[in-house]
Amino acid sequence: MRSDSFKPRRATPEKESLKQNAYDFEGAHMTSRGQEYWAGSSMPLVSPDILGKLIAATSDLAFVISLHGEVLSVMSKKTGVDFGAVHRWQGRNIRDVLTSESVDKLDTKLELFLAGTDCERPIELNHVEASVQFPIQYTFHRLGPDGSLLILGRDLRPIAEMQQQLVKTQIALEQDYEQRRDFDTRYRVLMEASTDALVFINATSGRITDLNRNAAKLLGASRDDLMGGAVAQIFDGRRKGELLETLHNLAISDSFAPMELMVRASKLTLSVQPSLFRAAGEKLLLCRLENTDAGSRIGDAFVEDLQSFYEEGVDAIVFTDASGVIRSANDSFLTLADAGHITNVKGRQISDFLVRGGVDQKVLLENAARTGQMRMYATKLVGDYDGSRAVEISATYLADTTNSSFVFVIRDTSRAELGRPTAGPVSDDAAQSVMELVGNATLKDIVADTTDVVEKMCIETAVELTGNNRVAAAEMLGLSRQSLYVKLRKFGLLAKSTDE
Structure with missing residues (x-):
């Protein structure tokens, strides 16, 4: 602290005598009357050197100012804190080294302090010195009848820096969290969109850490039931240690030949191709499962062919529920209906696109439900923009599914109608x-x-x-x-x- 300009008045001989009598045999905390200083509302006399040290210990920056704001004395710490050339502030008005906002706060504080309504509450003022701005928290103390004030300041820069670090840390954590969510979303979409059956297994515990829907289907259980379960309990005739060792050796070998395992519940034989990797300090096995049954492969190929026919076929195909509400439709139907996207037709009645509306729908649904199918029903299909074209509709009732439904195959016959001879005049x-x-x-x-x-x-x-x-x-x-x-x-x- 700089104490050269801060010079309290020298004690008189009478006060020095009182000071000597204030200490008894128990120490400096007792008065000559046996009362504690604090309890007796008395205070030991303090020498100027000790007073300066006390002020230095309780504050980072101290001023003695007049009621008008003139700086009478300045005291600051000599080391550890840089306040600039604060010793030059003596003789100046303290308002000259404050920001405009702080000047208003100081004036308000002085008015309240002098009125005796706000004596203990500290305020924060921002100083400006050589283009350097720093915040200080001040408390105000009255010195004597001359009106001078002692203001003790505490440097808030360490707190402000800590707050800034906390804010930066919080922002970094939020960014990391968003990146993690983005990664998790991409990972989940990739897992569910993959046509391969994929299972993640902890190489140490042998428990399933994650799997996709295709893998759960091959293993004959739901994903939630399989999560966290021991992989050795899923396959028949394999112990935990033996199975993990086999998978580990196969993963690190140069051979790409998969191993075959039989599912205990369904007796289905699966081909397993493991890959070993490490994540977060743990070894994991990524196993790709494939059904080795020939009939299943044929069935999968058949399903893929049907899917391709549905998506790329010339004829329009529409699936509805039992009441005629459209569940799905291919692009050919969207073309006939002049619809831009499946969302424009999904959830609507198929009667909305038939020229006779409910009459056509009732004929198709009732006949298909009664006989199982209805062929070559001639009508007109109406698009969203009132355009119509002649079509032939074949309807099939799917009663064996979980929820009964209808499938409509719609063929455009407008070109055939143009090729037919028009009705001429009445014959002779x-x-x-x-x-x-x-x-x-x-x-x-x-x-x-x-x-x-x-x-x-x-x-x-x-x-x-x-x-x-x-x-x-x-x-x-x-x-x-x-x-x-x-x-x-x-x-x-x-x-x-x-x-x-």
Whole structure:
């Protein structure tokens, strides 16, 4: 501490005498009357040297200032802390070495202190010296009746630096955490997207640390049930030590030949290809599992072929639930429906894309559910932008699945419709037949006869299209069920449809 400019008044002889009487045989903490200094509200007299040391021990920077802020005396630590040329502050106003924000805080503090309302609460002030800024926490103390104040300061730079280090450490931890989450997400996506069956095994304990869905399927259990389990208990005829040793030796050998293991529960023979690596100080085995059963390989190839046909086939394929809500559809259907993405059609009724809406859907679903399938149902498919095209739909009911569903194969026939000859004018034979009726029947009877022929043809077509579903046929023709029965009886079609 610099104590050359801080000079308390020299004690008088009377005070020196009191000082000598203040110490008794028990030590300096007792007065001549046997009372403790602190309890008796008394204080031993302190020499200037000791006072300077006390101030140096309790503060990093100390000032004696007037009520106007003039610095009367300065004291700072000589070593350990750099406050710049603070000894030059003596005689200046302390406001000259404070930031603008700190000047306002100092003025407010002085007003409250002099009013006696805020005497003990410290404040933080920022000093500026030679372009160097440093924070100090001050406490204010009244010295005597002359109004001078003793302010004791504590350097806050170590605390500020520690806070900055804590903030930087926290930011670094958060960044590491985000990187870890990003890595875990990529790892999990890669594991689930991989077509290989992969299992991670601790090379020391022999327990499964992780595996993907394909591996769990081959091992005949769920992923949660297999996690943490002993791998030796999954395979038949293998002890823990023997199995781990075999896998370890195979992983470090130059041979790429896999080993075959039999799953204890399903008796399925698997080919295991291990790889050894170290992570976080532990040895791990990455084992790739493959089903060696020939039938299974054929089945896997068949599934891959069906998947390719579904994704790349020319015909549109749509899967719905039992009520006709679309679950999935291939790109060909999206093209027919003018849909940009599967999300535009998934969850919607297939009737939304049929020209007769619920009538077409009801005919398809009911006939397919009753007979298992319905072939070559001619209608029109309507896209999201009201464009329509002629199609033929074949529907199949899948009742053996966990949740019954329908699959629709939709073929675009709009080009075939263009190739068909359009209806021309009435032929001469047909016109001659009608002309022969003139004179033999009234115009009303002639029109009625021809209308009956057309009506009968329409009813027969509707019954045939709906597979003899009269409710659907009535909806298709815009008739009530009662009216349809009357017309079927009128044209002698009731018995015919019943026989069918």
